[in-house]
Amino acid sequence: MVDPDARPVEARTGFIDAYLTELAHSVAHIDTAEDIVDEAADHLLFLADALEAAGRPRAEAETLAVARFGSAPLVARAHTAQAAMGSAVSTRSTRRAGLVMLLTVPVATVGIFSNTYGVAHSPGWRGTVHGSGAAFEGLALILLLMGLWGLRKRFGGLGGWGRGALILACAAPFIAAPFGWGAGGAFAVVLSVAMVLLLIGAWMTPVLPRTPIVLMSFGVVGTAAATVTVPWDQGPLALYLPGSLAFALGYLMLGWTMWNEPALDARSGSVPPPSLT
């Protein structure tokens, strides 16, 4: 077939443009309508150009391209039906995980703020502030693990790296327990290693956005470097801020991405598949 990209684009007859307008109306209820129309436009113009280059009159080339593509209502029904068929996982549940990810950061912030600033500035309420801060930090840890579980579930387990991260995260309490008073630090170290494994798995999954992964990786490495450089109870809090903020920002971005997906059940099939004839 002649490569239509190698020759100048001929004047259009308007037939494809009219079809695309009708398609845009037909798929307007779908979130990705703009992408659907752009993809259809590229397909139709590519085919029409190729047919024209092969010797067909332009009007006939455009008509034939549209005829092969299928009517706008048929294509719109196919998109609606395929969306209703859902994906390999229920995004209805992973959307909730996205929401949990969005909640993690404010909960963790309250916990950390109470345990650092609050304890130092509220001597009369030291026990209460410390206790509530610790409770918020514990809750944030649970939310973090739930969010990461959802992230892993949404993207097919993230391969062997994701599986390794899950095993290590589950084993973290048992690995840390023998360290006595240092168990908290040991737990954090093991969890950080698990996080690194998870991020490697996420990086190797092409469907995930790169920016949040880079931010989270910087956050884990930056916080670990700060911890190694200065003991956690001797360094200023600001030392941990760049890493923590980068991690939190990347984590929020991933949570926002998952929360904004359309809610689909894996086995939902309420809309019958369209006839392909």
Added chain:
Amino acid sequence: MRPDLVRGNLDLLLLVIVGDGAGHGYAIIEELRQRSGGEIDLPEGTVYPALHRLERAGLLASSWDTSSGRRRRSYRVTAQGKKAATAKRHELSAFMNAVQRVIEGPTPGTVAGWT
């Protein structure tokens, strides 16, 4: 070919074709038609929704670029998609073997009461 037969196996066909290198939607559909000797000839616009669903499932990934002044989307198979294709291929192969055995009929002496 009956549309329901194609629809039941379209995921596997698309994963294999994209995995073999066809990345642009038109190229994928054309490859599907040519490899099947023209037997699988779906309305081209109905293949894109299946590609989008496979992408949502994490089995395909896509990226946009600009060609001839138009936005163009290209697909590629993810690691998870390759695994899924292998599993679906084995599943289909086992099913076809089973159908073949049923069609060929029972071997004498293997069915109770057969004389």
